[in-house]
Amino acid sequence: MMTASRWEWLDFDEAEAKQVRDFLSQAVDGEGVDPLRLGASVRDRMADRLFPGTSTQYTRLRYVFLIPAILRRKGATVGNLSQSQMVLNVALDRANAEEKGVIGRRTPGRDFVHLYWSALRTWQFLTPLTKDDRDITVANGLAALQARASMDEEDNRLVEQRVQWEPRVVMLADQFWDSQKASGWPSIRCTRAEVDFIIEQWLALPGKPPLAAIAARLQEGRRLSQAIYPWEAAVGSFADARVELDRAKAVSLICWSAQLAFNFALLKKARRLEDRNPETTWRQRGQDLESTQRRIDNLFAAWAKAFAEERSTLTPWAVPSHWEPLGSDVSRNFLASTAKKLIDGHTNLKSEGWSTWVREREMVNPAPKLSNDHHLATWSGTPEMAQRWDFRWGASVRRFVEDAENPRG
Template identity: 25%
Template structure:
């Protein structure tokens, strides 16, 4: 098993990456080239129990508290479910009364909220062993009220006094020391070898755009550095494929007669500049020394299925990138590889053969580099742990 060293980014690298993203406004993270299983596998290796739609870590406690409060009521399952939903809606106002303005789930939808915090965090609660009941949220309410407390991990801290019990109650995202200790313990028990657990022990939370830019990277255990280096190389290498895909769509759109021509031409220029910058940025990636076999073995440990076609696409893209010295923008083989991959995945819905699908393209599809939930989810979770008081 070869050692994978850290590839250093200077400030110029970071600024160039930000400029590339800024060209397209809000980042678009759709999985247009079928690489989601690899991305998610690496994310789960590093940060188990997290997801891209989580916001703040204390929701890992809000949900058990609310479900325990509802579950202890000696009423029907439907009644408990209604009470739990009502409490989750009350939580929105309580957090805002507490002065929270960022990360409040449902702050706009409020009573019309369809995806409740419990839904967002349900899988994570199981992954970290906070939830001991393996069933669905609705099935949880079928458990007799006398057994409601057994659905959650021993040692779960009690909710604050008067939690959601009055219209004036205020709630904050800030963790107590007891709550932070409980969450750290759950990480140690459920995922002792993960990067999430390792970083959760630190007294301060580092601020960096990408996990591989963490200031303490060099002191991490070898396995964690190895996984993070895989994540970096995969993100940076496959970002070029996403950029080329969008450039090709822009060219197709520019060739269509009509009012959309100007949009296509504008994006052609933008993606051309982006790919030229990307070519410079990956010059030091040392792709020839990157063990993709090791990457596949690691991802398989997470239960994510990486298809043979996905592996071949990544392997072929690396080969083409090396052969073209990064200048994939004008490389016929690189363009063919991207087009064939998208057409295989989407069939008749491919933007290359479906005019309606092409015209619905918004100018940036799956263009954001993979960050594996680091920003803002995991970095916020770690800050919440470090700031506990």
């Protein structure tokens, strides 16, 4: 896992930073490898439409409240922020030994302030007084919280501010420090007041995305965190959210089809290379291709079941324009044609026709394994992006929903 200090350069461009962090976070078991170059332009764009402000790096909802708390603490500066976070990370670990998702557990110096900053921006914990979103930086946010009390007798700021915090955020930050003597402090679980606030912020998201619909259901006391995929969550009367979730379901199935076909082709090609060249990365690491084959076969069985249930929803997706704004023109044409193949009954993802199809697509990759034995020899031997996409639901959003369902106190 990369440490936060090696990510500091990413903070200059928040949108690009989140995309890169999402990619890096999925490097486990090949899920961060994007052989067909669909991850950033299709998966991540869809995830942003469903769950704006989220990232696969996010683990627990309360971190978005710990950020203003640590910036609000008396004497906080940009210079001592790293040390303050380390102290709080250690305290969180000690007080929440049985809890999952405490990000400083293995790396006490983990920088959660910059990591979660995109969520605060998107969910409008603070807004720019200058009307320029580029001013919503950690430094400006810290300055605003530290100088909040610097007002004259007519309530004019004595120090010019570039951003302003939502007043309830400041109140919640103060409450965090006021509760230091409480049992179990600091808790990784949100308070009821924090949950109420975040639900209101999600409800106010522009365009009423599925995250807003989920917030409405949480406000009603519904429990949604048991859903395996986001489209299984009941979003009630939010028709637009239902449409978006249905779109995500179809996108996920079509892309999964191409990715499984790629993995079958990759295994076939690797076995041929293995007979000629024993010096491959997967052999050096002791990776058994038979084990990988079984895993892909199991995923294929799951795919076949899903395809049988969802095939009737794919017809609109055979038209490239239906994919907008996801992907590039080339990607949209590829995916529309992939949908057409499926609709026409070409469901044997192990076939030579599918191998040729994904090999041609992989040529957009600067290091194509299906067309170049040198690149193929560097393969780890584990599946590459073979899981069905859930658009951050399992990685972080479901945990956020569960935290909102179970406030402390």
